Amino acid sequence: MGSISNDPHQIFASWNSSTHFCKWRGVTCNPMYQRVTQLNLEGNNLQGFISPHLGNLSFLTSLNLGNNSFSGKIPQELGRLLQLQNLSLTNNSLEGEIPTNLTSCSNLKVLHLSGNNLIGKIPIEIGSLRKLQAMSLGVNNLTGAIPSSIGNLSSLISLSIGVNYLEGNLPQEICHLKNLALISVHVNKLIGTFPSCLFNMSCLTTISAADNQFNGSLPPNMFHTLPNLREFLVGGNHFSAPLPTSITNASILQTLDVGKNQLVGQVPSLGKLQHLWFLSLYYNNLGDNSTKDLEFLKSLANCSKLQVVSISYNNFGGSLPNSVGNLSTQLSQLYLGGNQISGKIPAELGNLVSLTILTMEINHFEGSIPANFGKFQKLQRLELSRNKLSGDMPNFIGNLTQLYFLGIAENVLEGKIPPSIGNCQKLQYLNLYNNNLRGSIPSEVFSLFSLTNLLDLSKNSMSGSLPDEVGRLKNIGRMALSENNLSGDIPETIGDCISLEYLLLQGNSFDGVIPSSLASLKGLRVLDISRNRLVGSIPKDLQKISFLEYFNASFNMLEGEVPMEGVFGNASELAVIGNNKLCGGVSELHLPPCLIKGKKSAIHLNFMSITMMIVSVVAFLLILPVIYWMRKRNEKKTSFDLPIIDQMSKISYQNLHHGTDGFSVKNLVGSGNFGFVYKGTIELEGNDVVAIKVLNLQKKGAQKSFIAECNALKNVRHRNLVKILTCCSSIDHRGQEFKALVFEYMTNGSLERWLHPETEIANHTFSLSLDQRLNIIIDVASAFHYLHHECEQAIIHCDLKPSNVLLDDCLVAHVSDFGLARRLSSIAVSPKQTSTIEIKGTIGYAPPEYGMGSEVSTEGDLYSFGILVLEMLTGRRPTDEMFEDGHNLHNYVNISIPHNLSQIVDPTILPKELKQASNYQNLNPMHLEVEKCLLSLFRIALACSKESPKERMSMVDVTRELNLIKSSFSS
Incomplete structure (x- = not known):
């Protein structure tokens, strides 16, 4: 097996001439x-290529290479x-098209190719596999229509191509598959109505067609004619x-x-669905704001297995x-928000002791919280905002x-x-805004x-001082205490809240x-300390906060000179009146x-100025030879000094x-240009779970990538940058060189996973709202502002793309993978060196000038950022096959806004009214704000x-x- 480059479990140790091959x-x-x-x-985590010599095993009936890391194409051989019955190549990194001559394997019963990077169309010739019982082609990059020849697979039981x-449409010929039990076509671009005969296929147990563009109505008698149906998933359609x-x-x-969807009317009784565990009616037009709307909930008491409603x-x-x-004691998630429900919250709701999520926001609930x-000992999320709840804030919160x-x-x-809130030691988000506390x-x-x-x-009646203990909140990102009756000094310890981005203390x-x-x-x-009683001067060091974009200190009793740099240089983002x-x-x-x-002060100042000028000139003349010697010495160094690695604990x-x-x-949680990333458990600086990037040193450029990443992140x-914890430069158990980097583990994976999910999650876990996407865009921009303008030497990332943006458990974005990063100073000192780098980024995200030999630059990163934002808003990769013959993602958006906004925006982030609107004149203010936000983001992305x-x-x-944009949209 010379085509295998990695065998961590030593599978092939037994494959030798001293052992019979049957053993x-x-x-x-x-x-x-x-x-x-x-x-x-x-x-077995095998890496390499699938050998074409496997085609010589003429007696082979089953070939299973699934859940490895094979790359390259599926061999035509x-x-x-001809005897093959089972072919499983799932969850690898295989590329290219599905070989048409696989259809010569006329005895195939199982064909599993899901979880790869296959492209092209489903071969028409697939219809010749008359014995095929299960076909899985999901989670690839297949395009085109579903071939009508699929109707020839008369033995097919399971069809998974999601x-x-x-x-295109679901072909009518699919109804020829009388034995079909599972059909999964979710997350594609399919349109039209379901073939009516689909609802007469009595063997069907699963229909999974979520997140397409199917329309029409569901047949009234469909559940009569599908007696074996266990799963019906059609969310995210029309x-x-x-x-x-x-x-x-x-x-x-x-x-x-x-x-x-756009379902209307009343929900019928569901009490006979005694096996039901998941029910989602989310985001439709069901009900008519009447007292009979929720009667169907009573019938759900018979559904003893319910877990999600x-x-x-x-x-x-x-x-x-x-x-x-009376709902199931197994119920763990209950979502009731965004309706017109009124009256008191029934105390009986407390019987649902298994709840982990309870959302009741944006309704008309009144009275006290039961x-x-x-x-709710297991409750993780409780959302009751925007109701009419009264009474004291309950002590049981603790x-x-x-x-x-x-x-x-x-x-x-x-x-x-209540002080008992201190028991909630896992709390990440606490919003008590606009009450009477x-x-x-x-x-x-x-x-x-x-x-x-x-x-x-904010907007309560809190009093007293802000205690020094506020400095304990070292990781808080947003703190709003405005519009209260707080008094006393703003404590110096607030400077210990090092993660703060928004601090709002106005109106106290x-x-x-x-x-x-x-x-x-x-x-x-953002710093707003307006409408207080502050005295003294504005600290000049505030002008050194490069991220500070809005400063408001109006209506205080401040005196002295206003700084002129940083945010203080932009009067539109500065308010000091009063x-x-x-x-x-x-x-x-x-x-x-x-x-x-005083005149004396002026004379003294002029004398001091002249003296300082003379001293500066003399000092410059003395230090000039030193600068020249250091520059000559630096010219001999490489762009990334190796000793920086040695300073890192290993x-x-x-x-x-x-x-x-x-x-x-x-x-194994991912792979990059030069290696693989693993999730590991290691005791290191208080981190138990970490991400470990193991370099594939056989690949050209991996050594340089290791050095670059260490030096860039040290x-x-x-x-908003991934934190490197340590590194390993050693010898593995086979005596070969081993290099790895250890990072903080990001529980929500990469942005790629969220924009282009490969796994169907019934409760739409992988769907990002517009607000979440905006926050991620701002996070990434903040990281690059820091890299380009805040580091001692500006750093060019060179490879920004969704897979290199990682999300933590709060969906805060962290830019990762600095394997191609360059310091701006190294480019200036050694300009020709850049041209020797084979890769300057990823196709589709790298700027056009890199392809013509230009040096890497901050402007190049800006281009990648712009493409990333366009992808986040449209849901389309820049390498989408629609962008051919000179077309690209930038032009696709540029010619479509503002008049065709609803046609290009990722439909998962648009309110349905905005999706359906041909013009925006009749939209309510909220939807107009969505449109305004999207257009502003698109224009920034196009400008970049x-x-x-x-x-x-x-x-x-x-x-x-x-x-x-964020301030306007949030308000």
């Missing part, structure tokens, strides 16, 4: 003829295996009309997902019936120790924040070290001076000049090997991805514009 691992022979009949090497780019009443007879149905964002009215407490909610999200904003709650902020709030996303107590009674420690908040974007003793600043502020007191190969179970395939720190580098928008302007 080799993974090989099964016919005992009589001693000929190989089965080859099973599944799940496999078409010679998560591709297939287009189905209209009422939900078929025949559903009451679908007695063995387990999963029902009709969310994100979502009826959010419909038009359900009336009150929530007490019988909701004390029975204290039984019992909900698993909470990571608590939203009770925009209600009329009173009383104090009073009293001081309990110190326990500042002991919630898990708070990373939001602390919003803070006195004292502006703490100078605010200057240590290097990631701060401070009568301020002077200086940029001319647009129209402040009086700052006068020098970890042993044995530790990494043990922490990944021998680099087991089950821990001395940079930013919340212009063909000419000189015409591209700067990252400084990008970050400013993005935050203006």
Whole structure:
């Protein structure tokens, strides 16, 4: 097996001349003829190419190479295996088209090719495999229509072709497959109506067609004629009309997902669906805001296996019936938000003790929060915002120790924040905005070290001082305490909240001076301390916060000179009115000049200025030879100095090997240009779970990539850059050189996984809202602003793309993979060196000038950023096959906005009214804000991805514009 380049489990150690081949691992022979009949090497993390010599195993009936890392094309020679019955190549990295001569394997019963990178169309010749029972081609890049010849596969039981780019209609010939039990076509671009005969295929157990563009209505009697249906998944389409009443007879149905359609009318009784565990009616037009809308919930009490119920964002009215407490004790997720439900929250809801998620936002609930909610020991997310809830904030909140999200904003709650909230040590998001809460902020709030996303107590009646303990919230990103009655000094310890981006303290009674420690908040974007009683001067060091884009200190009692650099140089992002003793600043502020007191002071100042000038000139002349000598010495160095690696603490190969179970395939989470990434468990700086990037040193450029990544990340720190923890440069157990990098593990994987999901998740886990996409865009821009403008030497990333943007558990973006990164100084010192690099990025994301030999530049990164944003908003890769013959993603968007916005935007982020609108004149203000936000983002992306580098928008302007969009959109 010379085509195998990696064999971590030593499978081929037994494959030698001293052992009969019928005893080799993974090989099964016919005992009589001693000929190989089965080859099973599944799940061994093998790398390399599939050998064409396998086509010589003429007795082979089963070939299983699934769950490895094979690349290259599927050998044409496999078409010679005329006895082959089972071919499984799932979950590899195979490329190219499906070989048409595979259809010569006329005895094939199982064909599994899913989870690869296959392209092209499904071969028409596939229809000749008359014995085929199971075909899985899902999670590839297949295009074109589903061939009508598929109707010839009369023995087919399972057809899985989801998560591709297939287009057109479901062919009518599919109804010839009388034995078909499973049909999965989800996440494609299929259109039209379902063939009516599909609902007469009595063997069907699963229909999975979510996230396509199917339309029409569902037949009223469909569930009568599908007696064996267990899973019906058609969410994310354009189905209209009422939900078929025949559903009451679908007695063995387990999963029902009709969310994100245009269904109307009342929901029929579902009480006979005793096997139902998942029900999603999310985002339709069901109900008519009447008292009878929720009657169907009573019937769900008979569904004892229910685990997930979502009826959010419909038009359900009336009150929530007490019988909701009779739902299954296994129920873990209940989504009721975005309706017209009124009345009190029934106390019986507290009987659902297995709930992990409960959302009831944007309704008309009133009265107090039931004390029975204290039984929710497993609850992780509780969202009650934008209702009319009253009474004291309940003390039982402290019992909900698993909470990571608590939203009770925009209600009329009173009383104090209970100190018991300090028990919620997993809380990341706390939003109590716009209530009537009073009293001081309990110190326990500042002991919630898990708070990373939001602390919003604004628009309440909180009083007392802001304690020094606020500095404990080192990881908080947004803190809003505005419009309260807080007083006293703003503590210096607030400078310890090093992750702060938004700090809103306006509309209080803070006195004292502006703490100078605010200057240590290097990631701060918005600072509003207006309408307080602050005195003293504006700390000059605030102008050094390069990310600061909005500063408001209006209506205080400040005095002295206003700085002129950073945010203070842009009058449109600066507000200092109502401070009568301020002077200086940029001319647009129209402040009086700052006068020098006394003639003697002026003479002394002039003397000092002249003296300093003379000293500076002399010092420069003395140091000039030193500068020349250092520059000559640096010219001899490579662009990345190796000693930087040696400064990094290292970890042993044995530790990494043990922490990944021998680099087991089950821990493989991704791959890059120069290696593979594993999830591992290692005790390192308080990190238990880490990501380990193992370099494939056989690949040209891997050594240089290792050095580049170490040097690029060694001395940079930013919340939107992946953090390197350590590295390993050692010898593996085979005596070969081994290099690896260890990073913080990002639980939500890459942005690629979210934009182009390869796995169907019933509750749409992999769907990003517009707000989430906007936050990710801002995160990435912040990272590049830091790399280009904040580092001692600007760093060019050179390979920005969705797979190199990782998301943590709060969906905060972190830019990763610096294997191609360059320092700007190294490019300036050694300009010709860049031309020797074979790869300057990834096709589709790399700017056009790189292909013509230009040096890498910050403008090149801007181009990649622009393409990334276009992909996030359209859902289309820049390498989509539609972009041929001179067409590209930039031009596709440029000619489509503003008039054809709904045709190019990823439909998962558009409100349905905006999807359907031919013009925007009749949309409500919220939808107009969505349109405005999208158009603004598209224009920024187009400005960044212009063909000419000189015409591209700067990252400084990008970050400013993005935050203006965010402020407008959030409000």
